[in-house]
Amino acid sequence: MSELVDTGIDAARQENVTRILDSAERLFRHYGYSKTNVADIARDLEMSPANIYRFFASKTEIHQALCARMLAASYGQALETSRLPLSASERLRRYAQGQHKMTVETMLDEQKVHEMVVVAIERDWHVIEKHIDRMDGILADIIREGIAAGEFADQDPEKAARCFGASIVTLCHPQIVAQCLAKENRATPDELIEFAIRALKK
Amino acid sequence: MSELVDTGIDAARQENVTRILDSAERLFRHYGYSKTNVADIARDLEMSPANIYRFFASKTEIHQALCARMLAASYGQALETSRLPLSASERLRRYAQGQHKMTVETMLDEQKVHEMVVVAIERDWHVIEKHIDRMDGILADIIREGIAAGEFADQDPEKAARCFGASIVTLCHPQIVAQCLAKENRATPDELIEFAIRALKK
DNA sequence: CGAGTGACGATTTTCAAATTTCGTCATTTT
């Protein structure tokens, strides 16, 4: 029985956590991260500011959870791509294209989102490190299968994944993407992706 | 005769420009870019602030010229490397290692230098674009020779150069280098360099 | 006549006071 009760409590908690994050995301996107305070979020949800603190220890923690949720979406898409019934090369291609598309859309869509990203990177959050590790894990899996299939040269999949990820960083790193978007004299995303895939082949 | 006079005038101008840049570099490095004003530079050179403006239209222009000078040094080193009597692969390797070393040293050496870099990137200066173009030119030359020597696959050298440069951006871009220096779970510089070189081979 | 300067208005930056926001806690509500 305690399980049922606990589940109920946890579900209610989760419900509140989600509502707070939804509200925070909406307000951060609209007014910007620094211009939104917890009182604004509380008002939006018709609860008291103090109540927010029953679910998040700080405004920072809200931001952190929001980042995690966005990165999880990115991870989800990457994982889906990695399981398509395609050659390893083609999956890497789509992985990189998908990451680039998502980064561009997230960055360009809203000026306000950029603020959140800068804050996240500055504070050097664990969340981002975790994300990179997981993404490299996906890449390593694809590359491992590509090696097994004779598509790629024999090599350490983990190391290759880190190199592949690093070499397409200009497509995925929000700050760099923002810096390079307007530039002329640059390799196109597709050119760079083909380049990186070629490095894996034998 | 006017030529002789002109040369003399230009030389004197150049002398002053150099002295101002030397002083500015020293002060910027020691006190930081924003903490140094043109009066400080003038005092250091025992001239009036107004006189500085006979050589540079603004403090910004001094910063810009200083950036150009530093990037020219980087270019010079790269050009030297590119002309060594070595295989194309080895020259690319040393090029990338050299650029990384220079970036790390410049960034880590002084906290104050980082401020100058951030300002330069934020203002999105032409100077930096020019530098990237020149550096890609060097890379293209090496790659072209590598293709001719049968060391690399047949491909468009300019395109390959842009891709090579982009894929090792984590080693050369000051902001990213600063972000990744402490990180554990990353490809090492040498791993990444070998990866990028492999992409050029046939 | 060109190199160099002091004085000055316009713009930025600084700094401290006033205000806002953060996060805690005792208390109330359900």
Place this chain on the structure above:
DNA sequence: AAAATGACGAAATTTGAAAATCGTCACTCG
């Protein structure tokens, strides 16, 4: 007893007036 709140001190942010800095210009000096 758990959920929610109002009130409050600590910390951060805004504000605006004072000070510093930027960049110009009429002028002097060699």
